[in-house]
Amino acid sequence: EARRRAAERSRTRADDRYVFHSWSAQGAIDPLPVAGGEGAWFWDEDGNRYLDFASQLVNLNLGHQHPRLVAALQAQAGRLATVGPTFASDVRGELARLIAERAPGSRGAAGTDGAAGAAAGDDRRWRVFFTNGGADAVENAVRLARLHTGRAKVLSAYRSYHGNTTTAISLTGDPRRWPNEVSPDPHVRHFLGPYAYRSAFGARDDAEEGERALAHLREVVQLEGPGTVAAILLETIVGTNGVLIPPDGYLEGVRELCDEHGILLVTDEVMVGFGRVGEWFAVDRWGVVPDLVTFAKGVNSGYVPLGGVIIGEHVARTFDDRVFPGGLTYSGHPLACAVGVESVRTFEDERILDRVRTLGADVVGPRLREIADRHPSVGEVRGLGFFWAVELVRDRATREPLVPFNASGAAAAPMGAVVAAVKERGVWPFVHFNRLHVAPPLVTSAEDLEHGLAAIDEALDVADGYAGV
Ligand code: PLP
Numbered sequence: 001e002a003r004r005r006a007a008e009r010s011r012t013r014a015d016d017r018y019v020f021h022s023w024s025a026q027g028a029i030d031p032l033p034v035a036g037g038e039g040a041w042f043w044d045e046d047g048n049r050y051l052d053f054a055s056q057l058v059n060l061n062l063g064h065q066h067p068r069l070v071a072a073l074q075a076q077a078g079r080l081a082t083v084g085p086t087f088a089s090d091v092r093g094e095l096a097r098l099i100a101e102r103a104p105g106s107r108g109a110a111g112t113d114g115a116a117g118a119a120a121g122d123d124r125r126w127r128v129f130f131t132n133g134g135a136d137a138v139e140n141a142v143r144l145a146r147l148h149t150g151r152a153k154v155l156s157a158y159r160s161y162h163g164n165t166t167t168a169i170s171l172t173g174d175p176r177r178w179p180n181e182v183s184p185d186p187h188v189r190h191f192l193g194p195y196a197y198r199s200a201f202g203a204r205d206d207a208e209e210g211e212r213a214l215a216h217l218r219e220v221v222q223l224e225g226p227g228t229v230a231a232i233l234l235e236t237i238v239g240t241n242g243v244l245i246p247p248d249g250y251l252e253g254v255r256e257l258c259d260e261h262g263i264l265l266v267t268d269e270v271m272v273g274f275g276r277v278g279e280w281f282a283v284d285r286w287g288v289v290p291d292l293v294t295f296a297k298g299v300n301s302g303y304v305p306l307g308g309v310i311i312g313e314h315v316a317r318t319f320d321d322r323v324f325p326g327g328l329t330y331s332g333h334p335l336a337c338a339v340g341v342e343s344v345r346t347f348e349d350e351r352i353l354d355r356v357r358t359l360g361a362d363v364v365g366p367r368l369r370e371i372a373d374r375h376p377s378v379g380e381v382r383g384l385g386f387f388w389a390v391e392l393v394r395d396r397a398t399r400e401p402l403v404p405f406n407a408s409g410a411a412a413a414p415m416g417a418v419v420a421a422v423k424e425r426g427v428w429p430f431v432h433f434n435r436l437h438v439a440p441p442l443v444t445s446a447e448d449l450e451h452g453l454a455a456i457d458e459a460l461d462v463a464d465g466y467a468g469v
Contacts, residue, residue, distance in 0.1 A: 135307075
């Protein structure tokens with residue numbers, strides 16, 4: 001009773017009265033008051049504990065309160081808590097070096113298998129422009145591409161999310177763009193990327209989907225006018241819109257298409273970079289080297305806001321004598337960069353990339369496939385490393401989604417019931433449309449992974465109830 005009253009008090013406190021929350025009708029939300037966290041777990045003010053299968057917003061890669069990250073943050077705060085972007089900063093420089101050395105095509109990107117190994121010897125040179133998060137990373141990548149090519153147009157995919165500033169939300173290919181089209185970037189065009197399970201191209205398998213999606217993109221470029229396109233920007237693996245892994249050959253084909261027409265390839269690695277799929281950058285899986293790479297989230301697990309653009313030297317050189325007309329007061333903030341430096345070192349000392357690959361392949365993937373076999377409501381599971389989607393359907397044969405596209409209110413109730421059942425079991429999932437995503441912190445133990453997946457297994461009985469059985 002005391003706990004209930006305490007919770008009641010906290011919910012009606014300052015947050016409720018004064019905070020204006022993201023993506024919400026302010027009267028329709030009741031945010032959970034979080035009191036603390038450790039590793040893959042957090043707890044509310046009632047003492048209810050949750051296993052964080054969403055890594056907050058898929059950014060908490062090293063988990064809550066990692067002692068090394070907290071210590072690095074405290075040490076930097078004691079040393080120099082802030083410094084302007086016009087000055088040089090040791091931690092900013094060090095983080096830029098660590099990132100450049102691990103960027104696609106650099107020596108440090110090795111440790112990957114297959115085609116990526118071939119690119120690993122290139123030692124491509126990179127520079128890093130730091131931003132406050134992902135949206136402004138995208139914004140500045142597009143600025144760089146436009147100024148470098150002298151072209152305005154940028155192509156991005158339907159079923160994508162790129163952030164919530166003007167150009168980034170215009171590039172976004174999901175319904176969050178629609179209400180923002182009152183003031184869009186006028187030079188954005190969308191295309192369809194590969195999505196074999198719901199192929200727009202009538203493809204029967206992954207390989208065919210990749211080929212047809214590439215042919216479609218080639219045609220879009222042709223019809224838009226290749227000489228008018230500054231960049232093709234895509235999420236290397238589509239994140240929020242479905243954990244869509246490009247079939248082998250697709251990204252290689254997009255790279256070739258860009259090269260044919262002097263178009264820059266920008267890969268948005270905000271969600272999948274820094275270990276989410278067991279690579280520094282997801283694009284390393286295919287050995288493709290983009291011209292620009294955006295990052296944020298996992299770079300320092302979000303302990304202090306940080307993002308940026310990794311800029312190929314050939315693009316950076318455009319601004320050797322010409323002024324780059326962009327900047328941010330907090331570009332490369334020392335508190336954020338100090339945590340970033342410690343995070344890269346921790347990844348290596350704790351062998352995070354290896355554990356994500358191994359546990360993803362040996363624990364998460366097999367258990368999710370077993371779950372898919374048991375539950376008629378599961379249409380498909382797909383993913384890599386610590387990044388998976390469970391796509392829920394009413395009917396496996398027709399693939400009718402458990403809830404309609406962009407459903408809200410009563411139409412979304414079946415998903416609401418499934419999510420409530422997962423949360424009742426002390427697991428916090430990531431949810432989008434008719435999908436549960438499994439995206440735990442990269443430090444989650446095998447036992448905790450099993451625990452969270454068992455909760456999803458049980459909760460899917462609720463989904464089965466809607467699946468006509
Ligand atoms: N790009 C991708 C792929 C993302 O997933 C996100 C955020 O979820 C963003 C960009 C925007 O990042 P931020 O919210 O830090 O602005």
